[in-house]
Amino acid sequence: MSIGNLIEDFSFLDNWEDKYKYLIELGNQLPHFDDSQKIEQWRISGCQSQVWIIPHFSSSLLSFQGDSDAIIVRGIIAIVLEIFNDKSAQEILDIDVEEIFDKMGLREHITPNRRSGMLAMVDKIKFYARQSLGEKNEYSRVSGQENL
Amino acid sequence: MFDAHIVRKDFPILNRLIEGKKNIYMDTAASAQKPRVLLRRLEKAYLEEYANVHRGSYWLSELATENYEKARYVAAKFINSESPDSIIFTRSATEGINLVAATYGLANLHEGDEILLSRAEHHANLVTWQQTALKTGAKIVYFDLDDCGNFFWNNFISALSSRTKIVAVTAMSNVLGTIFPVERICKAAHNIGAKVLIDACQFAVHKKIDVQKFDCDFLAFSGHKVYGPTGIGVLYGKYDLLKEMPPYQYGGDMIEHVSYEKTTFALPPARFEAGTPAIVQAIGLSASLEYMMQFNFDDIEHYEAELIDYTTKHLLDIRGLKILGTAKDKGGVFSFAIDGIHPQDLAFILAKEGVAIRTGHFCAQPLVNSLGYSSLARASLGIYTTKEDIDDFIVALQKAKNFFTNEM
Numbered sequence: 001m002s003i004g005n006l007i008e009d010f011s012f013l014d015n016w017e018d019k020y021k022y023l024i025e026l027g028n029q030l031p032h033f034d035d036s037q038k039i040e041q042w043r044i045s046g047c048q049s050q051v052w053i054i055p056h057f058s059s060s061l062l063s064f065q066g067d068s069d070a071i072i073v074r075g076i077i078a079i080v081l082e083i084f085n086d087k088s089a090q091e092i093l094d095i096d097v098e099e100i101f102d103k104m105g106l107r108e109h110i111t112p113n114r115r116s117g118m119l120a121m122v123d124k125i126k127f128y129a130r131q132s133l134g135e136k137n138e139y140s141r142v143s144g145q146e147n148l
Numbered sequence: 149m150f151d152a153h154i155v156r157k158d159f160p161i162l163n164r165l166i167e168g169k170k171n172i173y174m175d176t177a178a179s180a181q182k183p184r185v186l187l188r189r190l191e192k193a194y195l196e197e198y199a200n201v202h203r204g205s206y207w208l209s210e211l212a213t214e215n216y217e218k219a220r221y222v223a224a225k226f227i228n229s230e231s232p233d234s235i236i237f238t239r240s241a242t243e244g245i246n247l248v249a250a251t252y253g254l255a256n257l258h259e260g261d262e263i264l265l266s267r268a269e270h271h272a273n274l275v276t277w278q279q280t281a282l283k284t285g286a287k288i289v290y291f292d293l294d295d296c297g298n299f300f301w302n303n304f305i306s307a308l309s310s311r312t313k314i315v316a317v318t319a320m321s322n323v324l325g326t327i328f329p330v331e332r333i334c335k336a337a338h339n340i341g342a343k344v345l346i347d348a349c350q351f352a353v354h355k356k357i358d359v360q361k362f363d364c365d366f367l368a369f370s371g372h373k374v375y376g377p378t379g380i381g382v383l384y385g386k387y388d389l390l391k392e393m394p395p396y397q398y399g400g401d402m403i404e405h406v407s408y409e410k411t412t413f414a415l416p417p418a419r420f421e422a423g424t425p426a427i428v429q430a431i432g433l434s435a436s437l438e439y440m441m442q443f444n445f446d447d448i449e450h451y452e453a454e455l456i457d458y459t460t461k462h463l464l465d466i467r468g469l470k471i472l473g474t475a476k477d478k479g480g481v482f483s484f485a486i487d488g489i490h491p492q493d494l495a496f497i498l499a500k501e502g503v504a505i506r507t508g509h510f511c512a513q514p515l516v517n518s519l520g521y522s523s524l525a526r527a528s529l530g531i532y533t534t535k536e537d538i539d540d541f542i543v544a545l546q547k548a549k550n551f552f553t554n555e556m
Contacts, residue, residue: 016500017551024552048508049492050522069522070490071552 003082003100010104019109023075030078033067044120049073053121055128061086062132064125076110076118084125092129097122150447156532158183158439169502172540177322177350177481177528178506180375182436189435190377193428201427202401202418216427219434220417223382226437227348227357227367234359234390236383236420237430241349242272244368244383245316247420248345249280251393252366253314259285261313264342266304266328267292267518268321271511273347277316286313297324297473305336312342319351323512323526324473325481327351334363343389349373353530354452354479356445359384371429375531376436380429383420390416397422440531448531452480455529455538462542466549472519480529483510489552491525497548503541 013019033052042052049070056063063085066077083100084092101107101118110118156162159181162171173181193215199208201216217232224232238244257263263277267290281288291307294300308315315337319330330351334344345366348357352369359367366389371380385393395402395413399422404412413419459482463469468487486494491507498505506526509516516524527541 020497020551048523049490070492072493072496073490 001082003079006079006082007100007103010106013105016109019104019106020072023072023079023106025075026078027071027074027076030067030074030081031065033065037065038067044117044124048117051077051117051121053077053124055125057128057132060088062089062092062129064128066121073117077121079104079106080118080121080125084122089129089132093126093133150443150451152451152532152534156534158185159532160184160187162532166502166504167500169500170540172501172503172537172544173530174527174533174537174541175504175506176353176530176533177373177510177526179372179378180353180530181532182377183375183439185439186376186432186436190428190432193431197431198428200424212427215431215434216425219430222434222437226441227359227369227382227384228361229359229384231387233415233417234384234387236385236390236417237425238368238381238383238420239379239426240381241347241368241370241383242276242381244366244381245272245276245345245347247383247396248366248368248385249276251396251420252343252389253277253280254284255394257281257284257286257313260311261286262289262309262311263287264289264291264307264312264315264317264337266290266299266317266321268297268324268326268512268515269316269318270322270347270349271513272349273316273318273345274512274514277314287311293321293324293326293475297321297326297475297478299326299328299475299477301329301332304333308336308340308342310340312337312340314345315342316345316347318347318349319357320348320354320479321473321512321515322350322481323483323510323515323524324475325350325478325483326473326475327355327477327479330362330364334365338363350479350481355449365389371433371436374433374436374440376433377429380426380433382433385416387416390420393419395422396420399423401425443531452529455533455535456480458535459527459529459538462538463545466542466546468549472521472524480533481526482528483524483526485521485524486549489549491523493552494525494545494548497551498541498544501540501544501547503544505541 013022038052042054044051044053049068051068053064053066064081066081068074068077161181164171197211197215199212201213203209220232220235223235229235263281263286265277277288289307291303317328320327330346337344343365346364348367348369352374365386367384369382372378402414402419402422404414463471470485472483495505495507508523510526
């Protein structure tokens, strides 16, 4: 499913119940990590539930796997992965994820706490993108709110 | 007779709609809502009575000083302190505990000494002593509650030893709701020469504090949980102990005499209130405490006991729901988990229904982890919580549960 389709689907759903149900559906389709993948190295801090993101650097593109112990968060991860997977590092850094969530009509339904969790994931993904670009001096900024 | 329906009217925020729904506020254990009398008092203090305290000999400063010191008197009355001089205004209960650890703790703890904590302590009363232990070479010893969260006397007494110098325990667990037998704890600790610090943050909301009856050496609670402002806490200390303690922070208002070479410090409580204090917050707190004291605590406890039974019964009607903390003597907090549903997912749906609950580890991570969870849901009661609130909460919870179980 492309991100264009996701935006279309979500914007078509006009109440929060249906949007959440769709998020849950997406979350249910997301493969689960096994315990060996749920390690501190991949854990994202700043989320109310446990979230893990594993980066894969292959050739010129980056891709990510993700999991959480909360189902709605898994749905959000599914969207985030759809947005960022198989993109170049520069493409990843250029993406405005808030704008996409806005188009889906999800932004207003994601509580500030949940949003900061989502943004923490995106931060980490952008951190990996910068890492692959070799911008070492940028590392220290990873916890900042730039581009957000 | 205590009537939460009438009390509710004193809290304007409870009338506002949340996402178009009735505001069902079930997170008083994290912070309580504010009565109108507090807001009026804050406004009056700023509009008509404001100046710095303990300074100028002009009219407004004298009035502000009088009100600030009256707040100390009210706080003393609230906990039945033998004297207002035993009351130190802090920024929070956390700061109160840190103050004791950094002054009494650092001055009196040595290698080989033990600090006794329960396994149910809030991070404020756990991390603080952990760090104090690191600095002093003292050792932390923990005692367990039983599987239901009951305080189990034998566990406590067998962990207490001649090496114990400080016992730091909550009077009511913010996760399990367990009420601790504070008076007995103090007696046993004093018998072997240890001092006792009580974290009364949760207890203060639900039950009458009496420091003379408890005979505790230190006791801390926060303002915002007892329907008062944020940014203010109360630390009680026995005066003879306070007098011997070194200052916590340095600056204005805590000195007796300063020269370029040396400074002598004021007597407590001034010694521990360096700088301009949270003047208006302290005055506001006194309004909230007076508000609470107009009720008979026995009536509140009686009402709450009924509400606890009512809530417990209805929670347990939900299949797959487990309450963590079913101690015989417990206050109005309900930590719970529902099979197969992450607490945060629940809270997400509840929020859409206007219901506020807390999720996570409630600043007691080791305890929540030891119960076998990384995260729990928690609903808690305040003096404004009605049976109708519980009904609405249970309906929303059932709806939230169905939301996930129908999908999965």
